[in-house]
Amino acid sequence: MKTFEELKVSKALLKSLDDIGFIQPTPIQETIIPVIFSGANVVGIAQTGTGKTAAYLLPLLTKLVRREGNEPRAIVLVPTRELSVQVGEDTSELISFTDIRHASVYGGVGWTKHAELIRDGVDILIATPGRLWDLYQANAVSLRKVKYFVIDEADRMLDMGFMPQLRQLFEIIPHKRQNMLFSATFSEKVEEMAQEFLDHYERVEMAPSATPAELVDQQLYLVPNYKTKLNLIRHLLEDETGFSRIIIFVKTKEAADDVFKVIRRKTEGEKRIVHSNKGQSTRMNSMRDFKEGKIRILISTDMSARGLDVTLVSHVINFDIPPHYEDYVHRIGRTARAGNHGVAITLVAPDEEWHLKKIEKLIRMEIPVTDIPVGVEIEPTGFEENQRQLREIDRQRKLDDPTFKGAFHIKKSRPEHKRPKSTGQPAFRKRRRG
Numbered sequence: 435m436k437t438f439e440e441l442k443v444s445k446a447l448l449k450s451l452d453d454i455g456f457i458q459p460t461p462i463q464e465t466i467i468p469v470i471f472s473g474a475n476v477v478g479i480a481q482t483g484t485g486k487t488a489a490y491l492l493p494l495l496t497k498l499v500r501r502e503g504n505e506p507r508a509i510v511l512v513p514t515r516e517l518s519v520q521v522g523e524d525t526s527e528l529i530s531f532t533d534i535r536h537a538s539v540y541g542g543v544g545w546t547k548h549a550e551l552i553r554d555g556v557d558i559l560i561a562t563p564g565r566l567w568d569l570y571q572a573n574a575v576s577l578r579k580v581k582y583f584v585i586d587e588a589d590r591m592l593d594m595g596f597m598p599q600l601r602q603l604f605e606i607i608p609h610k611r612q613n614m615l616f617s618a619t620f621s622e623k624v625e626e627m628a629q630e631f632l633d634h635y636e637r638v639e640m641a642p643s644a645t646p647a648e649l650v651d652q653q654l655y656l657v658p659n660y661k662t663k664l665n666l667i668r669h670l671l672e673d674e675t676g677f678s679r680i681i682i683f684v685k686t687k688e689a690a691d692d693v694f695k696v697i698r699r700k701t702e703g704e705k706r707i708v709h710s711n712k713g714q715s716t717r718m719n720s721m722r723d724f725k726e727g728k729i730r731i732l733i734s735t736d737m738s739a740r741g742l743d744v745t746l747v748s749h750v751i752n753f754d755i756p757p758h759y760e761d762y763v764h765r766i767g768r769t770a771r772a773g774n775h776g777v778a779i780t781l782v783a784p785d786e787e788w789h790l791k792k793i794e795k796l797i798r799m800e801i802p803v804t805d806i807p808v809g810v811e812i813e814p815t816g817f818e819e820n821q822r823q824l825r826e827i828d829r830q831r832k833l834d835d836p837t838f839k840g841a842f843h844i845k846k847s848r849p850e851h852k853r854p855k856s857t858g859q860p861a862f863r864k865r866r867r868g
Contacts, residue, residue: 460485504555515540703730
């Protein structure tokens with residue numbers, strides 16, 4: 435394995451790396467840094483937690499050398515404000531022995547505040563697409579001297595619908611530039627994006643697209659209903675030693691609130707929720723406190739946790755299947771970072787098993803099932819939830835087989851108070867147990 439010095443990282447950055455405690459490059463850094471130094475356009479595919487951010491920042495900051503002029507020479511586009519802050523913090527650590535200037539800008543605050551931030555000059559600008567466009571439209575930033583353009587977490591950019599903003603930005607930045615695109619997955623959409631924006635490029639893939647980190651122990655619980663999920667979560671988190679720092683991912687704000695209510699008084703340690711209904715300062719403070727170890731349990735939707743880089747997360751718990759299958763890789767990549775081991779637990783209801791199959795196909799492995807622990811109360815599935823599950827399973831079967839007529843029917847004329855009690859519940863498919 436080569437050293438950072440052998441990779442020709444600048445001496446000032448080597449001092450910073452030594453202070454931070456980074457001794458050896460990760461595989462993605464060792465492979466992709468020479469490609470970036472060559473000047474080629476790059477597409478880097480690497481799972482989260484592999485050192486991807488430093489893989490582009492180190493050669494980029496080495497190329498910038500020192501402060502120059504007032505207009506940014508490097509742009510790093512990220513999908514969320516949280517990731518903008520995170521990349522900004524990483525940049526700040528790396529440039530501590532240089533005079534390079536940087537700034538992070540994002541939505542949620544007035545653009546005039548960010549215009550003031552970059553008024554005296556900036557060499558590298560980390561931005562969300564919408565905020566960068568706001569600043570450009572307001573003549574608060576010029577992009578005419580951009581030489582290096584990075585799109586980080588391209589798959590998330592596409593999921594969030596940023597393609598129109600990206601096309602606008604590519605129309606106004608100089609054509610002669612080096613482009614770098616990074617993603618945890620290389621879906622058809624990401625490939626189309628690369629072909630549209632990068633022209634010729636060199637692809638560096640450290641693992642097959644959507645491969646989970648090797649140090650993550652993946653576990654699966656087949657759970658009959660929503661209430662039993664809550665009971666299981668509460669039971670698991672009673673183990674304060676094993677479950678020392680946990681992120682619980684939920685699909686909706688309502689689920690986040692429900693989980694919080696269930697564990698608020700039943701488990702030890704500080705707990706916080708981060709989702710779009712929380713104010714920006716509240717979310718940012720929660721993320722910071724979690725990174726500093728002041729919070730044991732963080733409950734989050736997918737969007738709010740982007741950019742959360744914490745090396746000692748013991749467990750990630752998927753309360754439900756993520757709406758985008760690629761997010762499964764992003765979620766579980768919050769643990770087992772920087773060479774540490776971690777556990778990723780996923781709770782799956784009967785109507786989520788179809789989606790689970792899609793995720794297993796994506797990651798090319800079957801997740802072993804773990805028995806629900808003794809002591810967890812298995813709640814009966816209520817009539818309404820049972821009917822909803824059956825309808826969803828019917829819909830899934832029709833997607834797989836358009837000729838399927840549907841096994842579930844309900845008589846609309848039956849009065850609500852005369853509905854019979856449910857006599858059956860959706861059956862789990864047979865799986866091996868690990």
